Amino acid sequence: MKKNICIPLIFTAALSGCSTNSALINNTKTDVAASYNSINSEQLIEHIKVLSSDAFEGRAPSSKGEELTLEYLTQQLTAVGFQPGNGDSFLQAVPMVSIEASPDMTLSIGDKTYQYGHDMVMGSSRISSFEQLNNSELVFVGYGINAPEYNWNDYQGLDVKGKTVVILVNDPGFATKDPALFNGNAMTYYGRWTYKYEEASRQGAEGAIIIHETAPASYNWSVVEHSWTGPQFGFVRDDLNKGRVAVEGWVNSDVAKELFTKAGLNFEQAKAEAAKGSYHVDMGDLSASVTVKNTVKQSVSYNFIATLPGSTKPDEHILYTAHWDHLGKDTNLTGDQIYNGAVDNASGTSALIEVAEAFAKLPVAPQRSITIMAVTAEEQGLLGSKFYAANPIIPAAKTVANINMDALGVSGRSSDVSVYGLGQSELDDFLTIAAQKQGRVIAGDPRPAAGIYYRSDHFAFANIGIPALYAKSGKTPLDEATKALRAELKERLSKCYHNVCDEYSDAWDMSGAVQDIQAFFEIGHQLSKENVWPKWSKTSEFKR
Incomplete structure (x- = not known):
C-alpha cells in the first residue's frame, strides 16, 4: 500500500472552528466546556462531505478509497497533536483475502x-x-x-x-x-x-x-x-x-x-x-x-490508531472506535456506482476526529490516555475489530472502556438516548449523567430484534472483556419541527442503507449527532481522570 498520497487541496484545507448552540455542561469548568462546545455541526459536516465524496470511491478495504481515508485521518489527528498509536505508526496491518x-x-x-x-x-x-x-x-x-x-x-x-x-x-x-x-x-x-x-x-x-x-x-x-x-x-x-x-x-x-x-x-x-x-x-x-x-486476491488493509498520551497514567486507555470502511464501488451498476457511505460510516469516522480535537483542546492533558481507532472491514463481519481483539496493541486489562460510534443520527435532536445493550455495563451510568446535563433521558434499544449490540465493532472489544458502549440519539424528537423532518427523511434513510444513495444531504440536521458526540466526550473525560474501572453487570453474557 502506498504511504505517501497526494490529496486534493479541498481535503487538506483547515477546517475552521465554529460556534455551537449547545448549552455548556452544568457545573463544569470553563476550560472543559470550551472543549465540549468545540464539537459542532459545521466541522462534523465538512468531515462527512470529504470522507463520503466520490473521490473516496466508497472506502472499500484495500482500495484507493482506503489510501485516501487513512491519509485524511493521519492529517487530521496529527494536526491536533495525537501521536501514532502503534509504536511509530498510525496503522495496524490487517492481512485479508x-x-x-x-x-x-x-x-x-x-x-x-x-x-x-x-x-x-x-x-x-x-x-x-x-x-x-x-x-x-x-x-x-x-x-x-x-x-x-x-x-x-x-x-x-x-x-x-x-x-x-x-x-x-x-x-x-x-x-x-x-x-x-x-x-x-x-x-x-x-x-x-x-x-x-x-x-x-x-x-x-x-x-x-x-x-x-x-x-x-x-x-x-x-x-x-x-x-x-x-x-x-x-x-x-x-x-x-x-x-x-x-x-x-x-x-x-x-x-x-x-x-x-x-x-x-x-x-x-x-x-x-x-x-x-x-x-x-x-x-x-x-x-x-x-x-x-x-x-x-490476498491483500492488506489497515486499522488506524492514534493516541493522546495521559499525563499520569499513559498505559491506561479510553478507547473510541468507528469503522472507516464502506462497500466501495460496483462497476456493474448502471448510473451511480459508488456506495458513498455518508451515514454508514463517514458520520462515525468524522465523530472520531471531533472527539480527538476536543480532547486536544483541553488545557490540561487527561490523566489517562485517549486512543482513537478507526477500524477496517466492519461491513465484512467486523474483521478489523476482530483482528485487533486477537492482536491488541493495548492490553485489554489496560483498556478502561470502549465507546463506539456507528451511523450517527442525521435528523435532529431527541429528548432521549437509545442505548443498544442497555444494562450490559456501568457505562450506562456515565451516559445517564452526561445525557441528563443535556436535558435528555436514557431509553433502551428501539430495535431489540435487530441484535444491534452484536453488529458493530464494540462487540469484538466486549468479547475480550472491555466494557463497551454503543448509543445514539433516540426515537423521540425534541419538537414538532424535528418530528416533521424525520417524517420527511425516514423513507430515504431507510432505502439508502447499504445503497448508493447513502450520500450527504443539505436536508440533514446534525444537532442530535453533535449532542451524542459531546456526551461521549464527557464520558471519556470523566473516565480519564478517575481510578474507576467500569464493570459489566452481573447479568451480562460478557462478564465471564
Missing part, C-alpha cells in the same frame, strides 16, 4: 433454477477459485442453533455431512416474543447470520442457506443483494478456510415458500414448529446444485 463470486451462476433446486441477485445470493468463504454443491440434499434445521445453556440443539441426532442446511434468520425469541425464550424479542448472537454459517460449518454441512425475511432480519432483500455480492473480505487461515461450508448464501422468502411447498411442507407451520424447541426436518427429495467461481 478478497473473495468475489462470479454473478454468472444459477441455483438449481428440483426442476427450477433461481437467479443470482433477484432470487438468491450464493458464495463461498473458502479461499478457492471453485466450489460447488452437486445435488446436495436439503435439510431444514429451524434456527440452526446449538445452545446448551438454552437447552436447544437444532442439530441433535442429525448428521448433515454432505448436506445443505436451510436456516431461519434471527432466533426463537423473536418469533414467540416469549421473554423466557433466549432473550425474548431482543436478538442474541445465535440469531446472527455469522453464527449460523459458523455452526453449520462446525456440524460438517456442505452448504448453508439462510432464509431472508425482512422483519426478523431487520433489513430488506436489497441489503442482501448489495452487501453479499462483489468482493467479500475475510482472514487468511492456515486451512484456507476449508473448515467452512463449501457454499453459503441466502434465498428470499418467496423462494423459500416455493421450496417448502415442493417438499410437501407448509412454510408457516414449519416456522411455528421451529420456534417451539429443537427442530429439524428433511425437505423431501429436494437437492441443491450451484457452481461458485471465485476471484481470490
Whole structure:
C-alpha cells in the first residue's frame, strides 16, 4: 500500500472552528466546556462531505478509497497533536483475502433454477477459485442453533455431512416474543447470520442457506443483494478456510415458500414448529446444485490508531472506535456506482476526529490516555475489530472502556438516548449523567430484534472483556419541527442503507449527532481522570 498520497487541496484545507448552540455542561469548568462546545455541526459536516465524496470511491478495504481515508485521518489527528498509536505508526496491518463470486451462476433446486441477485445470493468463504454443491440434499434445521445453556440443539441426532442446511434468520425469541425464550424479542448472537454459517460449518454441512425475511432480519432483500455480492473480505487461515461450508448464501422468502411447498411442507407451520424447541426436518427429495467461481486476491488493509498520551497514567486507555470502511464501488451498476457511505460510516469516522480535537483542546492533558481507532472491514463481519481483539496493541486489562460510534443520527435532536445493550455495563451510568446535563433521558434499544449490540465493532472489544458502549440519539424528537423532518427523511434513510444513495444531504440536521458526540466526550473525560474501572453487570453474557 502506498504511504505517501497526494490529496486534493479541498481535503487538506483547515477546517475552521465554529460556534455551537449547545448549552455548556452544568457545573463544569470553563476550560472543559470550551472543549465540549468545540464539537459542532459545521466541522462534523465538512468531515462527512470529504470522507463520503466520490473521490473516496466508497472506502472499500484495500482500495484507493482506503489510501485516501487513512491519509485524511493521519492529517487530521496529527494536526491536533495525537501521536501514532502503534509504536511509530498510525496503522495496524490487517492481512485479508478478497473473495468475489462470479454473478454468472444459477441455483438449481428440483426442476427450477433461481437467479443470482433477484432470487438468491450464493458464495463461498473458502479461499478457492471453485466450489460447488452437486445435488446436495436439503435439510431444514429451524434456527440452526446449538445452545446448551438454552437447552436447544437444532442439530441433535442429525448428521448433515454432505448436506445443505436451510436456516431461519434471527432466533426463537423473536418469533414467540416469549421473554423466557433466549432473550425474548431482543436478538442474541445465535440469531446472527455469522453464527449460523459458523455452526453449520462446525456440524460438517456442505452448504448453508439462510432464509431472508425482512422483519426478523431487520433489513430488506436489497441489503442482501448489495452487501453479499462483489468482493467479500475475510482472514487468511492456515486451512484456507476449508473448515467452512463449501457454499453459503441466502434465498428470499418467496423462494423459500416455493421450496417448502415442493417438499410437501407448509412454510408457516414449519416456522411455528421451529420456534417451539429443537427442530429439524428433511425437505423431501429436494437437492441443491450451484457452481461458485471465485476471484481470490490476498491483500492488506489497515486499522488506524492514534493516541493522546495521559499525563499520569499513559498505559491506561479510553478507547473510541468507528469503522472507516464502506462497500466501495460496483462497476456493474448502471448510473451511480459508488456506495458513498455518508451515514454508514463517514458520520462515525468524522465523530472520531471531533472527539480527538476536543480532547486536544483541553488545557490540561487527561490523566489517562485517549486512543482513537478507526477500524477496517466492519461491513465484512467486523474483521478489523476482530483482528485487533486477537492482536491488541493495548492490553485489554489496560483498556478502561470502549465507546463506539456507528451511523450517527442525521435528523435532529431527541429528548432521549437509545442505548443498544442497555444494562450490559456501568457505562450506562456515565451516559445517564452526561445525557441528563443535556436535558435528555436514557431509553433502551428501539430495535431489540435487530441484535444491534452484536453488529458493530464494540462487540469484538466486549468479547475480550472491555466494557463497551454503543448509543445514539433516540426515537423521540425534541419538537414538532424535528418530528416533521424525520417524517420527511425516514423513507430515504431507510432505502439508502447499504445503497448508493447513502450520500450527504443539505436536508440533514446534525444537532442530535453533535449532542451524542459531546456526551461521549464527557464520558471519556470523566473516565480519564478517575481510578474507576467500569464493570459489566452481573447479568451480562460478557462478564465471564
